[in-house]
Amino acid sequence: MIYEKSKQLFDEAKRYIAGGVDSPVRSFNAVGGTPLFIKNGSGSYITDVDGNRYIDYVCSWGPLILGHRDNDVMEAIKSVLERGTSFGAPTDLETELAKIIHKSEGGPEKIRFVNSGTEAAMSAIRLARGVTGKDKIIKFNGCYHGHADSLLVSAGSGAMTLGVPSSPGVPQSLASDTIVLEYNDDKSVADCFDKYGDRIACVIVESIAANMGLIIPKKSFLKTIRKNTRKYGALFIADEVLVGFRTCYGTAISKMGIDPDLICYGKVIGGGMPVAAYGGKSIYMSEIAPEGPIYQAGTLSGNPLGMAAGIATLKKLKKLDPYKYFEQLNSKLCSGLHKSASFHKISIDTPHAGSIFSIFFSNKRVENLLDVKNSNTNRFTRYFRSMLNQGIYFAPSPFETSFLSTEHTEDQISTTINAFDSFLEQEVS
Numbered sequence: 001m002i003y004e005k006s007k008q009l010f011d012e013a014k015r016y017i018a019g020g021v022d023s024p025v026r027s028f029n030a031v032g033g034t035p036l037f038i039k040n041g042s043g044s045y046i047t048d049v050d051g052n053r054y055i056d057y058v059c060s061w062g063p064l065i066l067g068h069r070d071n072d073v074m075e076a077i078k079s080v081l082e083r084g085t086s087f088g089a090p091t092d093l094e095t096e097l098a099k100i101i102h103k104s105e106g107g108p109e110k111i112r113f114v115n116s117g118t119e120a121a122m123s124a125i126r127l128a129r130g131v132t133g134k135d136k137i138i139k140f141n142g143c144y145h146g147h148a149d150s151l152l153v154s155a156g157s158g159a160m161t162l163g164v165p166s167s168p169g170v171p172q173s174l175a176s177d178t179i180v181l182e183y184n185d186d187k188s189v190a191d192c193f194d195k196y197g198d199r200i201a202c203v204i205v206e207s208i209a210a211n212m213g214l215i216i217p218k219k220s221f222l223k224t225i226r227k228n229t230r231k232y233g234a235l236f237i238a239d240e241v242l243v244g245f246r247t248c249y250g251t252a253i254s255k256m257g258i259d260p261d262l263i264c265y266g267k268v269i270g271g272g273m274p275v276a277a278y279g280g281k282s283i284y285m286s287e288i289a290p291e292g293p294i295y296q297a298g299t300l301s302g303n304p305l306g307m308a309a310g311i312a313t314l315k316k317l318k319k320l321d322p323y324k325y326f327e328q329l330n331s332k333l334c335s336g337l338h339k340s341a342s343f344h345k346i347s348i349d350t351p352h353a354g355s356i357f358s359i360f361f362s363n364k365r366v367e368n369l370l371d372v373k374n375s376n377t378n379r380f381t382r383y384f385r386s387m388l389n390q391g392i393y394f395a396p397s398p399f400e401t402s403f404l405s406t407e408h409t410e411d412q413i414s415t416t417i418n419a420f421d422s423f424l425e426q427e428v429s
């Protein structure tokens with residue numbers, strides 16, 4: 001395939017935009033080569049500026065669960081656009097979307113809309129610290145909750161030591177209030193609460209980890225978090241920015257039988273517009289300004305265009321109820337990949353749930369970030385490039401999840417398995 005125009009546009013972008021992109025993973029740094037500049041999308045396809053067409057398993061990193069340019073979403077945006085783009089005053093659309101989310105599986109009593117998942121997680125943590133009067137938070141290695149300072153923190157050396165900034169610009173003083181533990185490690189959660197319990201404001205966790213590839217939580221892991229947060233009066237924040245409405249019509253954590261205190265939403269609930277939210281029990285949400293003293297605000301929060309896209313998306317999901325279809329496509333894909341891999345004697349792990357999945361070139365089941373790092377990431381890079389050349393667009397990094405939309409078909413799954421088979425053929429030759 002030819003990527004000439006993308007290359008030219010990227011060179012020009014680099015002169016005026018930091019790194020040529022507005023979000024780092026778009027740069028293809030992890031896999032090399034030029035990022036594709038996209039001309040348009042349609043259903044489950046995207047077309048780049050050089051005219052190459054791809055089956056799109058990125059779906060704008062998750063929001064486009066109905067595929068590109070869904071008719072209902074486009075119509076909803078157009079009809080609201082007639083009224084104006086933003087008022088900085090309430091509209092009925094915010095209440096409508098809030099109600100829809102409230103009524104969904106595991107939906108919060110009250111919600112507050114913001115513009116990005118980053119803001120949702122940051123605000124939920126401020127709320128948890130505000131209501132508990134405690135400062136320390138627990139997060140898990142490899143979970144992503146946006147780029148707020150308190151969350152750009154890695155584990156220090158040794159278990160349960162002070163966190164260290166994972167980016168220059170994050171003060172050590174802030175990082176040291178973030179405790180970083182391994183995902184799926186119940187024992188370290190229990191030990192940490194034994195040691196610091198009375199100083200912990202909250203635990204924030206991805207209900208299904210999907211920002212180090214996809215990692216399914218062990219049942220006991222989330223249960224241990226729930227038990228200890230209750231026991232010590234800390235809040236349980238379920239970050240559902242990515243998985244919300246992707247494994248069921250609502251939160252994945254509720255489906256797993258756990259009742260968190262606060263929930264972060266994003267991606268799907270905005271239908272491709274910049275919308276996210278945090279919500280939870282009224283006793284906590286009533287502490288947010290203006291009702292309570294904990295401050296949080298936003299000029300474009302609850303923006304009518306975003307609300308309209310979100311309402312149209314969730315209404316359509318409710319009507320279509322595509323979750324069985326997703327499971328079906330996902331099983332077909334993953335079993336096809338495994339069949340091809342075992343034929344070529346190459347080990348893979350393909351964790352999947354609802355409409356999300358990922359591929360690790362690993363000879364063991366991947367349970368945490370260390371397992372991901374120990375997988376064959378060089379092979380992943382070759383796989384990514386091979387698939388791209390065969391017209392299939394996956395996330396350009398082994399640390400990302402892939403997405404299905406309602407527009408993906410069984411035929412496209414077969415095409416994808418065949419392309420994977422061709423790749424493995426090259427790998428072993």
Ligand SMILES: *Cc1c(COP(=O)(O)O)cnc(C)c1O
Nearest residue numbers: 116117118144145146239241242
């Ligand atoms: C994408 C994501 C975020 C951040 O959302 P942005 O809208 O990119 O700020 C937070 N948490 C999780 C789990 C995410 O997947």
